[in-house]
Amino acid sequence: MNQLPIDAVLPEVLRALREGTNAVLIAEPGAGKTTRVPLALLGEPWLAGRKIIMLEPRRLAARSAAKFMAGTLGEKVGETVGYRVRLDTKVSAKTRIEVVTEGVLTRMLQEDQGLEQVGAVLFDEFHERHLHGDLGLALALQSQMLLREDLRLMVMSATLNAEPVSELLGGAPVIRSSGRMFPVETRYRASRMEGKVEPHVASTIIQAIREQEGDVLVFLPGVGEIRRTASILAQSGLPPQVRIAELHGNLSLEAQDAAVAPCKDGERKVVLATSIAESSLTVEGIRVVVDSGLMRVPRFSPRTGMTRLETTPVSQASADQRRGRAGRLAPGICYRLWTELEHPYLPLQNTPELLEADLAPLALELSVWGVADPGELMWLDAPPEASYRQARELLMLLHALDGEGRTTGWGNRIARLGLHPRLGFMLLKAEELNLTAEACELAALLSERDLLPQERTVDVQLRLDALHGRHGRAEVDRNAVQRIRAQAKQWRQMLEPSRGENDSTWNEPSQIGLLIALAYPDRIAQRRTDGRYLLANGRGAVLPELQPLSRMAFLAACELDDAGGESRIRLAAELQVDKLEQAAGEQFQVEEAVEWDAAALAVRARRRVRLGAILLKETPLQQPAPERIAQALADGIAQAGMGLLPMSKAAKQLQARMLLMARHNSSWPDVSEEALLASVHDWLLPHLYGMKNRSDLQKLNMVQLFEGLLSWGQRQELEEQVPTHMSVPSGSRIPIDYSDPDAPFIAVRLQELFGLRETPRLAGGRLPLTLHLLSPSQRPVQVTRDLRSFWNEAYFEVKKDLKGRYPKHYWPDDPYAAQPTNRVRPRN
Structure with a gap:
């Protein structure tokens, strides 16, 4: 056997896994770690006849590594060394080393959380950081911690930053090997x-x-x-x-x-x-x-x-x-x-x-594992919260998780199928519709890259035609066709093992859109009047160009981009909504809405049928409950403001007087517009029964409603401390203007105040009344809150001016001793 650089550190690798359970191996490209390390571990006593599982991120590399190791032993693949990849497995009862791809490792862990027949798991090329690699390591670490203290774990890589991985593995030793690299x-x-x-x-x-x-x-x-x-x-x-x-x-x-x-x-x-x-x-x-x-x-x-x-x-x-x-x-x-x-x-x-992927498959795997919060596991990088939360929401929509976030029976079945939860849900739902063969074929088709990448029409029907050899406008990748058929066959056997071969028939074109809508309920699209589409998830979408599907009222989209404000539909099929309602009525939300119509200034009662954000049908709701109408009317007032109510001059004055008292006494109710609108359901709702629009609201007596907020004692106090009128020395009763609660005022002719020495005060003497002093022709000549100061200082200048303009009127030299009058001159 040729010497490789990894051979120099193999004794260190063996020692690390004899003395501990975890290790990190950093070996440069060409060092030989992938094919040498598993073979070196075969004779270790701690292995005790168990298997070695080596995770290889890519199928080609997994098969190549297994073939090379088998050749080193002078054997064929499937004897001592075998592999498991998607659609291809070569193992036997005597296999001791299994090279597997990432999804396969996840299934092995889910089926046997303790990995009882496994002595070591090796994570090769971990620097590629595929989602299933991170997930597999997290699950294996928990299995080691809770169930298998003797399970060996080793992370192997060429370019990985070793320290964080070592820390994740509990301070595992880091072994380094230089590669055999030529210049x-x-x-x-x-x-x-x-x-x-x-x-x-x-x-x-x-x-x-x-x-x-x-x-x-x-x-x-x-x-x-x-x-x-x-x-x-x-x-x-x-x-x-x-x-x-x-x-x-x-x-x-x-x-x-x-x-x-x-x-x-x-x-x-x-x-x-x-x-x-x-x-x-x-x-x-x-x-x-x-x-x-x-x-x-x-x-x-x-x-x-x-x-x-x-x-x-x-x-x-x-x-x-x-x-x-x-x-x-x-x-x-x-x-x-x-x-x-x-x-x-x-x-x-x-x-x-893990940081940029769709986390729905990961969230389902964690739920099946028994983990609701990813924080319960150890990660090199934890799943992003927003993506994970959205993934769980999708799983609930697909009935894979229940309302409590636990895995349902369907969720467990979807996980065992080993495909995206959307497509898994479609397959299970198709069983009920006797469309299993069609759904398996469609799922396999959608799991592959587009069979017609140059085709500008987005209709999935064309792709199915190409799969069955009925599309003559473009050359179709035969390898992709073979993979799609093989994968569809595998899923059919998993779902219906006793029924044997049953080819897809696609008796109705509507079956395509129906199945896609089951997998992608949030991507059902309704055509708008301008030709654009509204998706069930509330986003907008457009077809890239005019095509046959552009005329369809509803589409089921399975592939979109998310560039810009509106998504471009890449793959879709026509959807007949009535067929979807028959097959999956639970997707349709029926709501009886009693709500305020801001445009009509009235309460409208409607029965609506929705698919998410898509409104399918709206009809008048017959005999809605009076309580709901009153509630909706109160909501409308809260939204539109007090302008909907008949606020007469007397009502506005009463509101202002009450506000003034509330500013000086915290026990008084707050009748500011903000407070009234915030509490409209408390003080106004009982008076709204039988009303439904702005015209009806004009029947309200707002003075009585405001008075109803006060106790009998508060009403008496209100009249005493902030009266509606002020009696002045001339005998006139002048209305007080409370539009500014901080500065209530009266507008009175100066001559009517002769003999009044001090400024009148309100609110128990706490607030001086502002005096707008008028000429005989009702024009303002002075504004003051200190009447004594006015008499002493400003009156004589004002008198000169007024006497010149109004010579017939009474202008005494001593305003304190003068007789007040509301006439030109006082009576004798």
Whole structure:
């Protein structure tokens, strides 16, 4: 067996797991950790005949690692070493090492929380920080703490920051191994042309083929970029011995194996790959790496409840992983399609998927595990609260959780199916409708990338036609078709094992929209008059262009983006709402609304049928309860303000007088507009029965209503301390204006106050009355709150002016001794 750098630290790894239960292994690319460590642990006494489970994030890497380890033992895969990945399992009764992908580990933990047949769980390439990897580690740590103190856990990575992981594992020892890396020259290129990465990549590949030796591994963000780059290369006149190979998760197992296999003599290959080729995988013959510097990641938006794939710059850690692919077997070269100045500004590490993903699957798994609050588990990064809360709300909508947040019987069944809770709910609901085969096919179709990525029409019907070979306008990925059929078959067998094969029939096109609406009840869309759509979740949506579905009154959307204020519908089907009501009447909310209509200034009683924010039907509600009408009328007054009430001059004056008393005595009721509106249900509601609009409200006697807020003693006190009128020396009764409770006033002719020495006072003498002194023609000549001061100082100047303008009137020299009068001159 060839020596690898990891061999030097294997004794340290074995010692760490003999003396403790946890360890962290940091090994550079090419060190051999993935294939050497599990084999080295097989003979350890603490294993005691149990299995080793190694978590590998990617299916291709899992199969490749198992195949390599089996070959090392001189065996076939499925004997001592096996693997479990989606749609492909090779294990047997004698299997001791199982390489599994992340979802498989979660299912194993859920089915046996103690992992009784497992001695160790290894988390390989943990730096990729996939959601199920973080979840698997959190569950395994709790299992170790509560059920299996002897369970060994080891986190392995090439670029991970080891200290936080070590702390999470209880201060586990960190073992480091240098990799077997040949020198790799790094060449930076000009920045990527915005939106045109493929020509830039293709020209770099052509240059590398011309200048360098060996095969070329090219990193691109997605399948679309891979296909477009391959098309450019096919037309570029590459030498005939250069073969173009694709490497991504959509390929068949055979195509993936061919891409990583060594070339024939005299042949060279260019492997166009996604991030699948970053780690745990040696692509034979690679001497050159071309890195576009881009990656595609799913981003979930709690604001919209939707996930979109976003193309982002790679992290420095990923760039280093990619660069290392060129130096695994010999000296190499790496072309980076960004400048050296840009490199330090790349993020250091990839953002953990847990922080940006749809957490509905995780929330369901935690609930099945028995955890309602993620804080009960230990995480490297805890799930974001907003996303987790929204995930649980969705699970309740899908009946996977009950009103208390506990897993329902349906929730447990959905979790065992191992697909997104939306699609799991659709499958279970389809059983009741005798549409299991159709639902399994649709779920598998929606779990894959779009079969018709170039198709501008968003109708799911076209994708199903393509799946069945009825779509002739575009070439369909046969590998994807095979995967969809295999996955649909697997789910059918899980749901209906006794019924055997039963192909989907799709007897009615309406079945498509019905099933989608079951999985995505929040994305049912109603067409508005302007052609845009209103979603059941309250957001707006638009079709990207005019198409047959644009005429439909209702759509069931299964894929949208969340860019801007309105989502763009990417995949949808026509929905017949009456069929949905027959199949899932519980989705429809019937409400009897008695509420204030601000436009009509009246209470309206309506019976409404809704799908979330979508109003389907509204009819008058017959004979609503009088109590509800009165309540709604009171609500309307609280919203619209006191302007709805017949506030006469007397009512306004009484309100002002009461406010004045309340300012000087806290035992008095607060009758400010704010307080009255806030308590309208207390003081006004009993008087609203039989009324329903503004006209009816005009019958109210607001003076009586305000007086009703006072006790008999308070009414007497009110008349004494803040009277409606003031008797002045001339004998006139002058009304007091209380519009400003801080400065009530009377407007009185100056001559009527002769003989009055002091300013009148209100509220038990606490508040002086403001005096607006008028001329004989009722025009103001002075405003004062100190009458004595006016007589002593200002009166004589005012008298001169008034005497000149009103010579026939009475203007005495001594206002204190003068006779008050409301006439031109006093009577004898």
